[in-house]
Amino acid sequence: MLSQKTRYAIRAMQHLADHYGKGPVQLADIAEVQKIPPKFLTVILSELARSGLVASQRGKDGGYWLGVPPIDISYGDLIRIMRGSLALVPCASRYAHETCQNCVEEENCRTRALMLQVRDKTAHLLDSINLSDNVEADAYLLAAE
Structure with a gap:
């Protein structure tokens, strides 16, 4: 089974992929739309940033975005990063x-x-x-x- 953390990471990355090339996405927006607790999302996005899949910028106009194009991120890679195997x-x-x-x-x-x-x-x-x-899904x- 995938952990809740891994499922949240997948949803957050799908959200960022949907906004790819449109500038930073606020953590609060991701958390609200994807129904992810903001504190947990912060931890997840930090882990994904350390892996290079996510980039971020602090400040009023800051937020998160994919660090690499979505075509270069497989679900297998994402699950391995979050789960290890x-x-x-x-x-x-x-x-x-x-x-x-x-x-x-x-x-x-x-x-x-x-x-x-x-x-x-x-x-x-x-x-x-x-x-x-x-x-x-449909x-x-x-x-x-």
């Missing part, structure tokens, strides 16, 4: 691998083999969708019916 279990993580406790040897673990496949397919999908792509829900 796309893997559902630590032994299947590519960059934050940890051996599971109370488990069989990794090379004999069928659950790990399955989770490696899930990780790779999830990464392929999330890395192929960028913030610039048109991801609309379009997906209609297509799924």
Whole structure:
């Protein structure tokens, strides 16, 4: 499951992508429209700024904007920055691998083999969708019916 922090980060980045090239967006505007607690949003945007995905300017005319074009930000990259990994279990993580406790040897673990496949397919999908792509809830829900 995605943490609430990661879901807020995705919504904030989608908001900034919608306003890309239009100047800084006030934190209060993002918080209100996306229903994100302002203090939590400050922490999230600071973390995204450290990664280079978000830029900011203080002051009356300040705010936040994407530090790179939305076409260059994949959902996979965003989730990795916020969550650290796309893997559902630590032994299947590519960059934050940890051996599971109370488990069989990794090379004999069928659950790990399955989770490696899930990780790779999830990464392929999330890395192929960028913030610039048109991801609309209504379009997906209609297509799924």
